[in-house]
Amino acid sequence: MSPTSLDELIDALRCLPGVGPKSAQRMAYHLLQRDQRGAERLSKALSHALRVLRHCARCNTFCEGEVCERCASSRRDSRLLCVVEMPVDLAMLEQTHAYQGLYYVLMGRLSPLDGIGPRELGLEKLIARASDGTVEEVILATNFTNEGEVTAHTIGELLRARGLKVSRIARGLPVGGELEHSDTGTIAQALLERRPTQEPSG
Amino acid sequence: MASPRQRVDQQPGFILHSIPYRETSLIVEALTREHGRVALIAKGARRPHSTLRGLLMAFQPLWLDWSGGGELKTLIRAEWQGGQPLLTGRALLCGYYLNELLVKLLAREDAHPALFSGYAEVLRDLSQGQATEPLLRRFELRLLRELGYGLDLEHEAATGLPIRPEAAYVYDIERGFVPVNPTEGGAAGVSGRVLQNMAREAFTDPETQQQAKLLLRRLLNHYLGGQPLQSRRVFMELQEL
Numbered sequence: 001m002s003p004t005s006l007d008e009l010i011d012a013l014r015c016l017p018g019v020g021p022k023s024a025q026r027m028a029y030h031l032l033q034r035d036q037r038g039a040e041r042l043s044k045a046l047s048h049a050l051r052v053l054r055h056c057a058r059c060n061t062f063c064e065g066e067v068c069e070r071c072a073s074s075r076r077d078s079r080l081l082c083v084v085e086m087p088v089d090l091a092m093l094e095q096t097h098a099y100q101g102l103y104y105v106l107m108g109r110l111s112p113l114d115g116i117g118p119r120e121l122g123l124e125k126l127i128a129r130a131s132d133g134t135v136e137e138v139i140l141a142t143n144f145t146n147e148g149e150v151t152a153h154t155i156g157e158l159l160r161a162r163g164l165k166v167s168r169i170a171r172g173l174p175v176g177g178e179l180e181h182s183d184t185g186t187i188a189q190a191l192l193e194r195r196p197t198q199e200p201s202g
Numbered sequence: 203m204a205s206p207r208q209r210v211d212q213q214p215g216f217i218l219h220s221i222p223y224r225e226t227s228l229i230v231e232a233l234t235r236e237h238g239r240v241a242l243i244a245k246g247a248r249r250p251h252s253t254l255r256g257l258l259m260a261f262q263p264l265w266l267d268w269s270g271g272g273e274l275k276t277l278i279r280a281e282w283q284g285g286q287p288l289l290t291g292r293a294l295l296c297g298y299y300l301n302e303l304l305v306k307l308l309a310r311e312d313a314h315p316a317l318f319s320g321y322a323e324v325l326r327d328l329s330q331g332q333a334t335e336p337l338l339r340r341f342e343l344r345l346l347r348e349l350g351y352g353l354d355l356e357h358e359a360a361t362g363l364p365i366r367p368e369a370a371y372v373y374d375i376e377r378g379f380v381p382v383n384p385t386e387g388g389a390a391g392v393s394g395r396v397l398q399n400m401a402r403e404a405f406t407d408p409e410t411q412q413q414a415k416l417l418l419r420r421l422l423n424h425y426l427g428g429q430p431l432q433s434r435r436v437f438m439e440l441q442e443l
Binding site: 110124184 | 259260282285288290292294299301435440
């Protein structure tokens with residue numbers, strides 16, 4: 001192996017988040033010296049994924065066909081559309097088994113100071129998806145960070161203007177949470193967003 | 203001069219912006235009362251169980267402890283001061299605009315205690331749902347004044363005579379407000395009445411709002427030296443959708 005291809009490999013590994021020159025070098029030596037089969041597998045998996053993966057035409061998450069399995073499923077309630085920032089958020093919501101509707105994955109969030117606006121985030125695609133005539137309610141499940149909040153607000157405004165019902169997931173204390181061990185910001189916000197307790201029916 | 207082991211405790215501050223750094227850390231730009239805008243590295247702030255996670259949020263009053271004498275300091279502790287609802291909706295977009303102005307116009311470690319108070323005040327008013335436009339204009343004026351680019355809203359340039367409410371003026375960056383010669387035509391300028399309102403920080407009437415907005419935008423663009431404001435662009439794109 002000529003040093004140029006080694007350098008090239010080290011340099012290429014640095015595109016991973018959190019990988020600096022030192023870690024990239026360590027990874028390269030490990031792959032070449034100790035785990036050539038692993039390296040082969042990694043290289044194949046990477047080029048295969050790059051070739052076949054694309055964004056689902058309906059929910060925008062990664063999938064292999066035109067439309068992902070979830071969006072194609074008839075068991076899902078297509079009147080509900082839940083908007084999340086990233087595929088990991090979708091996975092968390094799925095783990096709850098509490099939601100039967102469909103999703104839309106933004107693959108990011110608005111971040112005005114970093115220059116990530118509606119165009120960079122491709123909000124037109126979401127608007128088109130939500131106005132397909134079947135969706136009745138859009139649930140905004142972006143993070144409760146400032147960026148997540150500004151994203152939710154923006155999408156909410158845009159979709160409400162198009163006659164859709166828009167809701168936001170609730171924020172407050174975690175299930176089984178104790179006030180004593182919660183952070184002050186959460187408690188303060190939970191107080192501000194308190195709601196009347198339900199009268200027992202009947 | 204700052205010693206290399208300088209330590210600052212319990213400094214009131216706000217996070218203006220943060221960017222990911224390495225695998226688990228953040229670099230935050232903060233506005234502090236006695237040290238102005240400082241850059242702090244928050245080590246491990248992106249780890250799942252970090253106590254800093256969720257705390258280093260923009261627009262919330264904090265107490266910050268840090269150490270280090272270089273340009274990039276190490277954040278030691280942050281404490282939530284609270285008492286203010288989180289910004290939402292349009293107020294949140296305005297907050298981003300203010301933060302971008304501060305990041306782009308303030309030099310590092312240049313203390314502006316009056317500006318700090320003004321910023322804390324505008325965030326509080328925004329969080330309480332007050333009309334956004336007058337708040338933004340008041341803050342822009344204060345920011346220019348603190349930066350040393352204050353406008354003399356009460357006197358005509360060259361003559362030093364008081365501004366006349368019925369006259370129209372144009373602002374010359376080098377000199378100040380110059381009366382528009384009515385025969386010249388061209389730029390409409392700003393009315394003297396608007397300038398008098400601006401001097402009193404009274405931005406409620408529509409004419410003042412509109413003219414003050416254009417005047418301040420022109421001035422801010424000048425001092426930004428051509429750097430575009432991302433928050434303004436995002437806001438305009440949203441209007442188009």
